[in-house]
Amino acid sequence: MKMKSFEESVKSLEELIEELEQGDLPLEEALKKFEEGVKLIKYCNKKLDEAEQKIEVILKDEKNVKTAPFEEPEG
Numbered sequence: 001m002k003m004k005s006f007e008e009s010v011k012s013l014e015e016l017i018e019e020l021e022q023g024d025l026p027l028e029e030a031l032k033k034f035e036e037g038v039k040l041i042k043y044c045n046k047k048l049d050e051a052e053q054k055i056e057v058i059l060k061d062e063k064n065v066k067t068a069p070f071e072e073p074e075g
């Protein structure tokens with residue numbers, strides 16, 4: 001399965017859930033859809049974890065940033 005963007009994956013997951021909730025899929029097809037949904041959930045969780053880690057790094061770096069007044073270059 002080609003990985004989609006986070007937003008595309010969430011949309012696909014929503015569509016899978018709707019199909020499964022209807023309850024009219026044959027067992028084999030329902031199992032395939034369920035398996036695909038689990039993969040999408042894992043992918044989305046991974047992406048959310050990566051985003052959280054990036055935010056933590058940005059916030060950590062921001063705390064260590066020192067500011068100094070702007071000085072016009074002489075000349």
